[in-house]
Amino acid sequence: xxxxxxxxxxxxxxxxxxxxxMTVLEAWNFLSESQLQTLNLRQRKDSLAQSVVLLCEExxxxxxxxxxxxxVCTQVHRHQKIWDVYQMSKGPGEDLDLFDIEQFxxxxxxxxxxxxxxxxxxxxxxxxxxxxxRIAWGTQYTKPNQYKPTYVVYYSHTPYAFTSSSRxxxxxxxxxxxxxxxxxxxxxxxxxxxxxxxxxxKAIVFKQYNQNFEIHNPTAPLQERSVGLDINTDSRIIHExxxxxxxxxxxxxxxxxxxxxxxxxFAQYKFWKAAMLTTxxxxxxxxxxxxxxxxxxxxxxxxxGGILADREEPLRCLIxxxxxxxxxxxxxxxxxxxxxxxxxxxxTCIPSRGMNYFKIRDK
Amino acid sequence: xxxxxxxxxxxxLNTATVLLVGADDALLQRLADSMLKTDCASxxxxxxxxSLPLPSNVNRPRVDLLVFVxxxxxKYSLQSVEKSLHHVDASFFLGKxxxxxxxxxxxxxxxxxxxTIVRLARTYRSPVLFCDLEVEGSRAAMAQRLARMLQISAxxxxxxxxxxxxxLLRSSESPSLEDL
Numbered sequence: 001x002x003x004x005x006x007x008x009x010x011x012x013x014x015x016x017x018x019x020x021x022m023t024v025l026e027a028w029n030f031l032s033e034s035q036l037q038t039l040n041l042r043q044r045k046d047s048l049a050q051s052v053v054l055l056c057e058e059x060x061x062x063x064x065x066x067x068x069x070x071x072v073c074t075q076v077h078r079h080q081k082i083w084d085v086y087q088m089s090k091g092p093g094e095d096l097d098l099f100d101i102e103q104f105x106x107x108x109x110x111x112x113x114x115x116x117x118x119x120x121x122x123x124x125x126x127x128x129x130x131x132x133x134r135i136a137w138g139t140q141y142t143k144p145n146q147y148k149p150t151y152v153v154y155y156s157h158t159p160y161a162f163t164s165s166s167r168x169x170x171x172x173x174x175x176x177x178x179x180x181x182x183x184x185x186x187x188x189x190x191x192x193x194x195x196x197x198x199x200x201x202k203a204i205v206f207k208q209y210n211q212n213f214e215i216h217n218p219t220a221p222l223q224e225r226s227v228g229l230d231i232n233t234d235s236r237i238i239h240e241x242x243x244x245x246x247x248x249x250x251x252x253x254x255x256x257x258x259x260x261x262x263x264x265x266f267a268q269y270k271f272w273k274a275a276m277l278t279t280x281x282x283x284x285x286x287x288x289x290x291x292x293x294x295x296x297x298x299x300x301x302x303x304x305g306g307i308l309a310d311r312e313e314p315l316r317c318l319i320x321x322x323x324x325x326x327x328x329x330x331x332x333x334x335x336x337x338x339x340x341x342x343x344x345x346x347x348t349c350i351p352s353r354g355m356n357y358f359k360i361r362d363k
Numbered sequence: 364x365x366x367x368x369x370x371x372x373x374x375x376l377n378t379a380t381v382l383l384v385g386a387d388d389a390l391l392q393r394l395a396d397s398m399l400k401t402d403c404a405s406x407x408x409x410x411x412x413x414s415l416p417l418p419s420n421v422n423r424p425r426v427d428l429l430v431f432v433x434x435x436x437x438k439y440s441l442q443s444v445e446k447s448l449h450h451v452d453a454s455f456f457l458g459k460x461x462x463x464x465x466x467x468x469x470x471x472x473x474x475x476x477x478x479t480i481v482r483l484a485r486t487y488r489s490p491v492l493f494c495d496l497e498v499e500g501s502r503a504a505m506a507q508r509l510a511r512m513l514q515i516s517a518x519x520x521x522x523x524x525x526x527x528x529x530x531l532l533r534s535s536e537s538p539s540l541e542d543l
Contacts, residue, residue: 234395234396234399236399236406236407236408236409237392237395237396237399237409237410237411238408238409238410238411238423239410239411239412240382240410240411240412240413240417240418240421240423241411241412241413241414241417241418243418244413245388245413335388336387336388336389337385337386337387337388337389337413337439337440337443338386338387338437338439338440339439340439
């Protein structure tokens with residue numbers, strides 16, 4: 001077995017937490033049951049990694065076996081990556097044709113290899129017709145770098161693919177091309193949707209978010225605060241605005257539904273407010289407001305013009321919302337009395353439009 | 364939709380009623396719980412409202428103390444209190460109203476400046492109390508203090524009136540520039 005493969009396996013093993021070691025190794029399905037039983041899980045991690053490497057050497061592990069281990073590892077820790085969503089579309093007149101997963105794999109690999117020559121592509125089938133693809137990029141003249149791979153999750157028979165964000169921006173067009181051609185689509189567009197939570201992204205693009213679905217690390221404590229106020233046992237406490245509160249609850253439920261929200265951790269709004277703010281001082285007040293626990297932004301142009309009056313160039317502004325669980329946070333804004341119900345449609349349209357990066361211009 | 368008045372009803376026997384007004388329900392609820400837990404000779408009633416005016420179709424007891432709760436972390440809560448203030452009779456501010464600014468402990472999260480609240484309270488000639496209701500200890504202390512103020516303004520403490528308490532609280536502050 002090659003020295004570099006041994007080192008790659010060793011480093012991958014070191015990334016896995018001890019508590020998940022066995023599950024990952026079993027899911028890898030490379031070492032036999034009896035080999036796994038010889039491993040001593042009570043020793044230190046680097047000696048454990050060493051013994052795994054020794055076992056792999058016995059079985060002459062190849063680079064593709066090592067890559068599979070890396071995929072399994074990423075599948076378990078998928079929420080450590082930030083995922084982009086790509087949407088593909090067919091051209092007019094192109095009908096559904098038969099899709100063969102094997103054919104997809106081979107043509108995907110062929111396209112990348114033809115372009116770069118040095119590239120490692122590995123596949124692993126997952127649940128729900130998903131295929132996980134790992135691509136270690138190289139160039140014409142350099143070997144593939146196994147430590148900075150891109151992961152792609154493609155759901156066959158659907159136009160959606162999820163890719164882990166990578167720093168190698170130059171390879172993204174090629175990756176898009178390989179995906180479109182291999183899956184027999186015509187065009188590929190990057191959606192303005194990103195998150196750590198692959199399952200939530202999937203729920204959003206496949207419109208499954210109104211069903212109960214599993215989320216990584218369920219966030220019970222976040223919800224407790226907002227739900228907790230309904231329990232009012234003491235008769236000496238009287239809620240004066242009960243009717244109003246019910247109304248807020250109802251509106252919130254109408255906008256967000258009754259189900260747990262898909263998990264996103266940020267949303268971003270980019271505004272280009274043009275210079276018209278200053279040229280037409282007759283407009284009494286143009287204001288755009290967002291309420292958030294931390295943030296409120298206001299653009300105003302009144303008769304005096306203020307400090308913005310002399311600005312020639314357009315005013316640009318970027319608003320970022322971030323939260324461990326953004327949509328649940330937005331959902332609890334109005335019931336918690338932090339914002340008025342209903343919320344701005346810009347905030348509530350995130351799951352229905354499948355977007356959390358917005359660019360907003362003046363009409 | 365009527366203006367809230369302090370002395371338009373007869374008091375109940377040994378009961379003292381406080382009205383907490385603030386946008387953040389959860390905080391009000393927790394403050395109310397803490398107030399009811401305090402050891403107090405009078406029977407306490409706590410009314411919670413998001414904003415004023417109160418719905419007029421309900422029969423409620425006389426309000427002895429009016430507390431406006433402002434969360435320093437949310438401008439929205441300040442705006443909502445400012446709007447509510449229009450629906451309060453001026454005689455409430457003769458010792459039967461106070462402002463409570465919460466979240467004062469964590470300055471990095473504040474989006475409302477303390478001076479804004481101090482100025483607001485001064486405009487209404489009412490005391491302002493800073494605390495952090497999210498913190499258990501601070502909440503309990505504040506609940507105790509409010510319960511005491513409530514007893515005084517309900518007239519359950521012989522020899523001290525709401526007005527005299529107000530003047531005592533005011534004298535402890537240094538006079539502002541506008542007052543001089």
